[in-house]
Amino acid sequence: MNLMTLIMIGIAYLVGSISSTVLFYRYTDLSISKTIDINNQGMINALWIKKPIYAFILVIWDIIKGSLPVWISYRLGIAPFYLGIIAIAACLGHMYPIFFRFRGGSGIATAFGAIAPIGWDISGLLFITWLTTVIISGYTSLGIIISALVAPFYVWCFRPELTFPVSMLSCLILIRQHENIQRIWRGQENKIDKNFHNILKSVISNKDNSSQDK
Numbered sequence: 382m383n384l385m386t387l388i389m390i391g392i393a394y395l396v397g398s399i400s401s402t403v404l405f406y407r408y409t410d411l412s413i414s415k416t417i418d419i420n421n422q423g424m425i426n427a428l429w430i431k432k433p434i435y436a437f438i439l440v441i442w443d444i445i446k447g448s449l450p451v452w453i454s455y456r457l458g459i460a461p462f463y464l465g466i467i468a469i470a471a472c473l474g475h476m477y478p479i480f481f482r483f484r485g486g487s488g489i490a491t492a493f494g495a496i497a498p499i500g501w502d503i504s505g506l507l508f509i510t511w512l513t514t515v516i517i518s519g520y521t522s523l524g525i526i527i528s529a530l531v532a533p534f535y536v537w538c539f540r541p542e543l544t545f546p547v548s549m550l551s552c553l554i555l556i557r558q559h560e561n562i563q564r565i566w567r568g569q570e571n572k573i574d575k576n577f578h579n580i581l582k583s584v585i586s587n588k589d590n591s592s593q594d595k
Contacts (some may be wrong), residue, residue: 449497451494462546465546488553523570
């Protein structure tokens with residue numbers, strides 16, 4: 382491991398530590414329920430209820446902060462194995478951000494973004510796996526869990542040299558999903574149709590408010 386690789390690992394962690402969710406909340410007039418912990422980036426679920434477009438922007442940023450350090454490292458000619466380590470560093474930054482008292486999110490979007498430069502075929506398969514699981518089960522979290530479980534297998538088929546770091550990344554994601562796993566096991570996890578209902582309800586109420594203002 383050379384100096385450039387170490388520098389990129391550090392940069393990936395720092396970029397991952399930039400919490401778009403927390404910054405967006407602090408510097409906008411977005412109203413969030415007081416029951417949501419601002420230091421937990423899982424509060425993006427609340428953003429889906431309030432302003433879906435804001436959530437979309439934040440998810441895109443989380444994907445970019447995972448993909449950008451890995452893509453730059455790839456352009457610098459860093460070895461494939463260390464690209465996986467850099468991807469892990471970006472996700473660790475999102476999960477345990479140094480700028481926000483090491484309290485972050487689950488790192489799903491960041492992990493997806495980090496894997497994309499490694500192989501679009503792999504990221505495409507992961508997206509299809511997630512979407513298929515969600516459609517069949519109705520659980521977004523189960524889609525994440527299944528995708529994390531099969532990710533090392535996909536990587537082994539297409540980029541075997543990256544199997545170990547991606548397996549580590551999958552383990553991190555599964556650890557962060559332990560509460561969702563417990564809720565699924567107990568039958569307490571919300572299905573996606575309820576989330577869509579909340580989104581539609583929010584959009585309709587916003588339209589009504591706009592009509593009244595006019």
